[in-house]
Amino acid sequence: MRVTIIGAGRVGLTTAVALNYLGHRVSCVDSDGGLVESLLNGEFPFHEPVLPELWDANSIGVASRLSPASASADILFATVSTPTLPNGHADTSAVRSVAEQVAETVPDQADVIVAVKSTVPPGTTDALQQMIDQVLQRRNCTARVATASNPEFLREGSSLADMLYPDRIVLGTPDRRSLLSLLNLYRPIIQQQFLPPEGAPRPPGYSCTPVLATRPRNAELIKYAANAFLVTKLSFINELAGLAEQLGADITRVAKGIGLDHRIGPHYLDAGVGWGGPCLAKDVRALVGLAADNGRDMPLLSAALSVNSRQRQHIVRRLEQALGPLQGTTIGILGLAFKANTDDLTDSPALAVASLLLQSGAHVRCYDPVAEPRARREHPHLPLEYHDTVGEMSRGCDALVLMTGWPEFKHLPWPELARAMKGKTVVDARNFLDRQTIEQAGFTYLGIGR
Template sequence: MKITIVGTGHVGLVTGAYLAEIGHEVTCYDIDSDKIELIKRGKIPFFEPGLLELVNNNIENDRLSFTNNILEALTYSEIIYITVGTPMGLNGKVNLHYLYDAADQIAKNITQKVIIIIKSTVPIGTNRIIKERIEAVSKFEIEMVSNPEFLREGSAIHDTFFADRIVIGSESKKAAKLVEEINKPLGIPIFKTDLQSAELIKYSSNAFLATKISFINEIAELCESLGANIEDVAHGMGLDSRIGPHFLRAGIGYGGSCFPKDVSALIHTATEHGAELKILKAVNLVNQKQQDVLVEKAMHRFGSLNNRKAAILGLSFKPNTDDIRESPALRMVSVLLEEGVNITAFDPVSIENAKKQFGDNINYSSSIEDALLNAEMAFIVTDWDDIKNFPLSQYEKLMKTPILFDGRNCYSLEEVSRFSIEYFSIGR
């Protein structure tokens, strides 16, 4: 089947690659000509394990192509996926600027009846708005399908081919059936519903997972007050099949392009419709507070942090991605700079993105060893394998004072006890 993808960000590129991999002829369009040329040269503009190989393999097999010419992208295509970004705007409202631009481009350039599939995360009711917007300009009939993505950065390829479900929302049974057929080679269970329910499923799923994270972080704070161990508490909870073990890892809060934005967007949508999501408001507040926990521990330990040297280990919001959006590291570095701390930061892949944020206000290191050298304190922010597997003996050897603030509980208490390290973790 001939398919067009509008938008070659994280979602668009993964979507185009997997659709080509299962046998479709896919053309990816983006207004950014530099990005398109980069991909054509065999590179991708962000870090996602396994994606580059998948993209290049399907380019070589003539199933996947890229263009910045919208007319070329839409010619002969009856299936159009919209995968553009929908960033957070003011007061939690979603900024739909890119989505509206994409819809306007489609409206002006389609030459036949089309099915438009929105994979972008959009406020409830957006599919209907886009349909009306396009049909106000185009003479061709439009059918809409909401097909939200559930991809985790860093494991998007696995999440695509081994998903728990595919959600398809549409008022057209024919369009829904066609999208089902498109994805049939994946062999993944499909759930069909209406447009608005499909849109809300995405938001509700992310909001619930964010709630589990904030919940366990509040229990972690209680554990520290009571002398309990959050890892044992979480494990005991997770053994209950009604709860499950996932997203019950205490830490310094969630970040990234999805959870913060989606929780805020759902709160904003509810407020607009006269509802109040009290639990989700609390989830947001707990997460904001949690991002300050390590710095508060450090200030309690040292008193003044002025002119002290600190190592920040990890800048991305999670492992296996270079995405630093809403990363706890951003808040942590900003606060430490305000306190007069001299910072050296390490991350395997997100240094360049961090430089855009902090410039020369901090130092950057390509190795954990260099970041730790003569440091008076170290903060583990992202649980990269490089960091989790780093020998504790090296903290003793390299640091001026081996004081470690572990925001991801990377080391067991028993293991740390064998070394002369002052160790502060979460909920233990």
């Protein structure tokens, strides 16, 4: 099928690579001219496993404007950003602009679907349909444009695998023809009729993808509800971690013990510095804002947000417990990305903790194997001292704080680092390291909730 993806960011490019790999004819449109130029030159704009190797600049078209040809593809995906407005609500202006571009550009007699993958408040896809119909009517255009909601659940760091082997595909449309077209597009994934690409093997036992067909506003709310549930689970375990720490219990064992209960499940029960990234806080705030518009409060989600910001301060308190006042100390931060396998720094807990440490008067050094160039570029005013190796960064440090679970941090030469450092404290803000190894190297190990 012919597919046009509008918004060539993390979701758009993953969708493009996956659908191109599955044999569809894909082209991308993005309003950022610099990004388009890089892609045309074969440069991939962000760090993500497997995607750059599968990005095929020869077969995936890229343009900065929608043309009548790209607007008449079988399916057009809206994968543009929906950032947070100052009042916490989702800014859907880019999605509306996509709908307008399509309605203004689509040629007579085309028959297209605009599938919204961007995370948007319930009711948006229906509103887009009305907008498009009005423009088509004004233009006396005979094209048929049907909107659908197709929320995306991929995780950065494993985005291609999440798209090829998803837990579910949600299709929100009242229109049977659109539903059949979308099912046709996703058939290779739903029935797993493809040879897995190198670097994204099929998970053992994965044989087909459940599909949930529903109304657009249900699909839109499913996306928000999923993220809201995940943050609630994470904030729950983080809140409990604080108590475990005081009681002398180990939250990792407690999490294991409750996660074995099928009703609870083992995922998203890792206590740590709290959640970050481009979506979770943005989407939960948008949901709380949406509820307020409808005269409802969301005390559970508001609490999840405040537990999360408290958790970042907890890392600083952990350091103060070990070192006393932080004024004049030198702290080394291991990892800046909001999680491993990405260079995304949006709402990164590491940067939040670094800012708190700087406010306390500490000198902050940092090392990240991948995200450093982006940190320098996106946060030029943050007075962080960047280092090329952990060894160089650690020299003379009072403490190290592990903030991102990069696999290489598991295998650091801890005895060597202990000898080079001034202090002997390691705060493991993700309960990621092997406590025994750290302690055997002569460090005091401080985890979260243990």
